[in-house]
Amino acid sequence: MRSIVIYKLGVLSLLALFSCNGLSDKNGIVDYKLFLAAEERRPIVVALGGSEGGMVYASKETQDLRDSILSRGYHFLAIGYFGTSNTPDILDRISLDAIYDTINSVSQQSFIDQKQIALFGGSRGGELVLNIASRYPDIAAVMAIVPSHVTLPARFGWNEVYSWTFKGEEVPWITASDEARAIINDGDFYGGFSKIIENPQSESVTEAAIEVENINAPVLFVSSREDEIWPSTLMVDSMIERLEKNNFQHFYQHVELEGGHAAFTKNYEVILGFLNKQLPIDK
Numbered sequence: 296m297r298s299i300v301i302y303k304l305g306v307l308s309l310l311a312l313f314s315c316n317g318l319s320d321k322n323g324i325v326d327y328k329l330f331l332a333a334e335e336r337r338p339i340v341v342a343l344g345g346s347e348g349g350m351v352y353a354s355k356e357t358q359d360l361r362d363s364i365l366s367r368g369y370h371f372l373a374i375g376y377f378g379t380s381n382t383p384d385i386l387d388r389i390s391l392d393a394i395y396d397t398i399n400s401v402s403q404q405s406f407i408d409q410k411q412i413a414l415f416g417g418s419r420g421g422e423l424v425l426n427i428a429s430r431y432p433d434i435a436a437v438m439a440i441v442p443s444h445v446t447l448p449a450r451f452g453w454n455e456v457y458s459w460t461f462k463g464e465e466v467p468w469i470t471a472s473d474e475a476r477a478i479i480n481d482g483d484f485y486g487g488f489s490k491i492i493e494n495p496q497s498e499s500v501t502e503a504a505i506e507v508e509n510i511n512a513p514v515l516f517v518s519s520r521e522d523e524i525w526p527s528t529l530m531v532d533s534m535i536e537r538l539e540k541n542n543f544q545h546f547y548q549h550v551e552l553e554g555g556h557a558a559f560t561k562n563y564e565v566i567l568g569f570l571n572k573q574l575p576i577d578k
Contacts, residue, residue, distance in 0.1 A: 319383040323390050325397040326375035326382055328353040331406065332365045338411030338435070338574045339370040341398050345419035346386060348378025363563050368576040369413075372401055386419070387449045391461045394423075395431050411435050411574050415566065417559060418524070419458075422446060425505045425534075426459055426466060432511040436573045438566050440517045440559045441527040444534045445469045445492065445503040451476050469503035488525035495533065507534045508541035515569040516549045517559055524556040546573065 328350060342352035342361075351357060353373035364371050376394055377383045402409045413436035416424035421442025428434045448468045449458045459466040471479070471491050479487030492500055507514070516534065518527040531549050538547055550565050552558040559565075 318388060319385075321381065321383045322388065323393045324382050325393050326350060326379045327397055327401065328373045328375075329401060330361060330365060330371040330373070332368050332370050334406060336406055336408050337368055337370050337576060338413065338570075339372055339402065339407050340364050340413045340415055340570070341372045341374060343374045343376070343394070343414065343416040343420040343423050345417055345421070345423075348375075348386065350375035350379055360560075360563055363567060364570070367567060367570065369570060369574070370407055372398070374398070385449070386458055388457060388460050388465070391423075391427055391430065391459050391466070395427060409433075413438065413570065413574055415440070417441055418556065419443075419447070422505070423459070425507055425510070426461075428512060428514075429506045429509040430461055434510070434512050436512050436570070437510060437514045438517070438569060439514065439531075440566075441519055441522060441524070441556055442516070442530065442534075443488075443525060443527075444505060444507075444530040444537075445500060446505060447503075451479060467502045469499050484524045485522065485526065492526075492530070504537070505534070508538055508543055510543075510545070513546035513569075513573045514538075514548075515566065516547070517552060517565060518549065519552050519554055519556055519558045521554055521558075522556050527556070 344351035414424040415438040417440035421439040457465040475490040516531040
């Protein structure tokens with residue numbers, strides 16, 4: 296019988312707190328819930344949500360995904376970094392260090408294989424896992440679902456601020472022209488984001504590009520051909536080109552799904568197959 300143990304934790308990143316002004320007093324706090332597949336040493340999948348906030352991967356809405364991973368023998372850690380009772384209300388200068396420190400702390404449990412930590416995230420969560428994995432070399436596998444290839448700000452327009460901090464410094468983010476912001480404000484997210492990245496050689500795009508070539512692990516990219524939020528297939532193609540240009544030494548794969556931004560929710564086999572291949576469990 297599968298047992299489930301749930302924990303909650305707050306971790307404070309002092310570097311992030313002291314280096315940024317006007318932050319919530321909850322900044323640097325990270326919540327989590329841990330689900331165990333068995334009471335024995337196993338790899339763990341760490342799931343990070345996107346702009347919806349909260350503890351989405353511990354919710355009823357994502358139970359099918361969670362149970363699919365648990366049933367294959369992997370432990371499962373759901374991370375909440377904003378929009379929970381203990382964390383900031385909004386996505387605003389979130390500390391990558393605090394998230395990583397939480398993952399590292401949880402992985403010290405005797406029933407978790409510290410060398411077998413996989414990151415999973417969709418949309419802004421996909422952007423987040425790529426930013427984490429490109430900075431911390433001990434991640435064992437990365438699954439980025441409909442991610443952006445550039446770091447986005449916490450919000451566009453008035454009072455624009457960066458989304459993430461690393462060692463107390465802002466992670467460079469892409470800016471939007473007045474034209475692009477107007478398109479987004481009119482409800483055309485795809486058109487607005489396409490306008491933002493239309494010149495891949497622009498200074499804004501190159502500075503904000505996630506350095507995926509620094510990832511020290513196999514990577515699965517999943518995009519959607521009819522993505523209505525942003526051109527995720529084009530964005531992933533850009534990252535694949537970057538990996539090839541830098542002679543990336545690990546396995547990588549780009550799976551293009553039919554459908555929109557949420558198409559992945561109807562196709563979990565792609566990540567289950569990736570996990571089975573890259574982080575096999577000895578039984």
